[in-house]
Amino acid sequence: MASYISNTKEQQKVMLSEMGNDSIQELFADIPEAVRLNRDLLLPPALSELELASYLRKLSQKNKNLDDYSCFLGAGAYDHFIPSAVGNLISRQEFYTAYTPYQPEISQGTLQAIFEFQSMICELTGMDIANASMYDGATALAEAVAMACSHTGKNEVLIANTVHPESRDVLKTYARYKGIAVKEIGYHNGSIDLDALAAACSDQTAAVIVQNPNFFGIIEDLGQAAERAHQHKALLIATVDPISLAILKSPGELGADIVVGDGQCLGNPISFGGPGLGFMATSKALMRKLPGRVVGQTTDVEGKRAFVLTLQTREQHIRRDKATSNICSNQALNALAATIYMTVLGKEGLKEVATLCLNKAHYLHDQLIQSGKFAPVFSAPFFKEFAVSSAGDTEVLNDTLLADHIIGGYAVEQSYPELKNGWLLAVTEKRTRPEMDSLVEKAVNHCD
Numbered sequence: 153m154a155s156y157i158s159n160t161k162e163q164q165k166v167m168l169s170e171m172g173n174d175s176i177q178e179l180f181a182d183i184p185e186a187v188r189l190n191r192d193l194l195l196p197p198a199l200s201e202l203e204l205a206s207y208l209r210k211l212s213q214k215n216k217n218l219d220d221y222s223c224f225l226g227a228g229a230y231d232h233f234i235p236s237a238v239g240n241l242i243s244r245q246e247f248y249t250a251y252t253p254y255q256p257e258i259s260q261g262t263l264q265a266i267f268e269f270q271s272m273i274c275e276l277t278g279m280d281i282a283n284a285s286m287y288d289g290a291t292a293l294a295e296a297v298a299m300a301c302s303h304t305g306k307n308e309v310l311i312a313n314t315v316h317p318e319s320r321d322v323l324k325t326y327a328r329y330k331g332i333a334v335k336e337i338g339y340h341n342g343s344i345d346l347d348a349l350a351a352a353c354s355d356q357t358a359a360v361i362v363q364n365p366n367f368f369g370i371i372e373d374l375g376q377a378a379e380r381a382h383q384h385k386a387l388l389i390a391t392v393d394p395i396s397l398a399i400l401k402s403p404g405e406l407g408a409d410i411v412v413g414d415g416q417c418l419g420n421p422i423s424f425g426g427p428g429l430g431f432m433a434t435s436k437a438l439m440r441k442l443p444g445r446v447v448g449q450t451t452d453v454e455g456k457r458a459f460v461l462t463l464q465t466r467e468q469h470i471r472r473d474k475a476t477s478n479i480c481s482n483q484a485l486n487a488l489a490a491t492i493y494m495t496v497l498g499k500e501g502l503k504e505v506a507t508l509c510l511n512k513a514h515y516l517h518d519q520l521i522q523s524g525k526f527a528p529v530f531s532a533p534f535f536k537e538f539a540v541s542s543a544g545d546t547e548v549l550n551d552t553l554l555a556d557h558i559i560g561g562y563a564v565e566q567s568y569p570e571l572k573n574g575w576l577l578a579v580t581e582k583r584t585r586p587e588m589d590s591l592v593e594k595a596v597n598h599c600d
Contacts, residue, residue: 218422220557222587224516226537226578227367227562228289228316229425230417232395232505233582238419238492247488253447256460262484263459267447269491276397277411278404279433284445285487286430286479289414290319293391294326295477296410296432297359299441300387301332302476306358308333312344312377314366315391317567323361332358342370342530342539350380357386359410364392364403367567368576369513369537370530371400378407387438394418394431396535398499398506410434419493420486429483429490439463443477508581509536516579516588523592525599529564529574537578539564539571544599546575552598558591 159167164176173179180188199207223231246261253259253266266284273282286292297309309327311320313336320336327334337349344362353360360381364372378388387409395417397403403411416428434442440463448462494502513536520526520540529539542549550560564574579588 216554216559218559221554221559222557222583222591223559224561224577224579224583224591225559226369227576228318228414229422229428230395230536230578230580231422231582232417232419232580234419234421234493235496237496238489241492242485242489253461256458260459263447263461265488265491266445266482266484267449267459268495269487270447272491272494273394273431273433276394276402277392277408277433278402279408279411280436281439281442281446282431282433283442283482284447285415285482285484286412286432286444287483288426288428288430289391289412289416290316290322290430291479292412292414292430292432293319293361293389294323295443295479296389296412297323297332297361298326298330298477299434299438299443300359300389300410301330303438303441304358304385304387306356306386307331308335308354308356309359309361310335310337310349310352310357310386311361312337312339312349312363312366312372314339314342314344314368314370314372315361315363316367319363319391342366342368342532343372344377346373346376346380349377353380353384353386355384357381357384359387359389361389361391364390364400365396365535365537368530368539368564369534369578370532371535374403374406374408378409382407393535395502395506395509398502399510400535404433404435409438415486415490418490420489427483427486429486431487441476444479445482505581506535509579512536512581512583512588513538513577513579515585516577516583516591519588519592520577520595523596525596526575529571536580537576539574539576541571541573542575542595542599544573546573549575549595549598553591553594556590556594558587558594560591560595 168174218231247265253262256263270282270284286295301307309332311334324334335352337352338345360377362372362374362377364374366372374390381388388407389410390403390408392403392411392413394413394415411433413431414428415431420428445461446463447459450458450460452458497505517538521528526540526542529541546563553560561575561577564571564576
């Protein structure tokens with residue numbers, strides 16, 4: 153074991169002497185002999201930096217990557233273009249301030265970045281206040297439900313079956329240990345069944361949860377859902393794609409009380425599924441229930457603009473059982489990337505990205521339907537994602553496309569067994585017409 157510790161033998165001896173030990177093995181005296189390894193780790197010989205770089209490069213070539221493959225897989229993680237400015241700016245030393253910014257005098261870089269992020273999220277969502285980001289979209293949704301139940305004093309929530317399946321699973325995990333009853337509302341033509349929602353709403357309902365665009369990419373009627381929720385003094389929680397808000401009405405305009413979502417699409421790479429960042433925004437009436445951190449703008453003793461943590465009567469300062477939430481952290485680096493992304497693009501740039509996604513998704517949808525080999529699953533309006541059905545197995549189709557350097561869509565049947573051979577395709581601004589035409593050609597040939 154000593155050979156894997158970077159300290160010299162002389163340094164190890166001095167440290168062991170200070171602790172009153174003669175060997176490193178004595179540090180593990182409380183671990184039973186029967187469960188100790190008692191041999192060297194089975195590691196290959198050490199490599200030089202040059203050899204290691206070459207070895208890792210060969211390993212990386214076994215992965216399928218988004219530089220060499222055109223990606224039509226969405227289902228919650230999206231291949232948007234990330235300007236090079238994002239990667240360059242997030243590593244600047246101005247942001248090398250304390251991760252936990254409790255001392256504002258030494259944390260102005262982090263605090264200002266978070267404040268700007270909050271401001272942009274408020275502008276996108278049409279809400280009054282946002283927090284300093286959450287872990288991801290799924291946990292943000294679960295925290296929003298806890299917040300709604302705390303505010304209303306009720307413990308039943310209704311969630312559309314068109315909300316992302318993984319978000320629904322995370323919510324049920326949270327709800328199980330908070331005594332919250334979760335009831336799912338089915339869909340009609342890919343959108344929440346508003347009649348079923350109206351029938352299920354009662355005076356026991358704390359919140360109604362709708363995703364827009366939903367898991368199928370379809371644009372939901374948030375206004376109608378809000379109306380049905382508010383009739384029973386329940387809150388409407390909207391989980392949204394922030395890119396779509398550049399061209400759709402904001403959830404705040406449509407009556408949402410809490411808005412959450414995942415900001416991965418805002419300048420954060422897909423990587424291997426994370427990390428992303430969750431965002432949460434709400435109205436002034438609910439701001440004291442808002443979990444996590446909130447940064448506010450103030451002035452210092454010299455009257456200069458400054459930033460501080462505010463509304464801090466929360467989890468890191470009071471008893472755990474009295475806390476608004478037990479989340480006391482945030483995805484600061486990812487939120488910074490999102491902030492830079494939105495700044496670089498600006499309002500018009502973000503609108504252009506959203507418009508390209510919309511137009512390209514409809515182009516690919518129409519080409520697949522016109523081929524005669526695919527049929528639309530739903531007829532409702534959609535944003536950048538849509539579902540079609542094929543005569544054959546979609547998993548086999550995806551394997552065929554992968555051989556041609558195309559990452560196909562999501563097999564909807566995995567989450568919705570009733571939609572046999574359903575294929576959910578996502579189209580971002582990165583996809584070119586040749587890439588889309590190639591997908592159609594290869595998919596059609598596979599079906600012949």
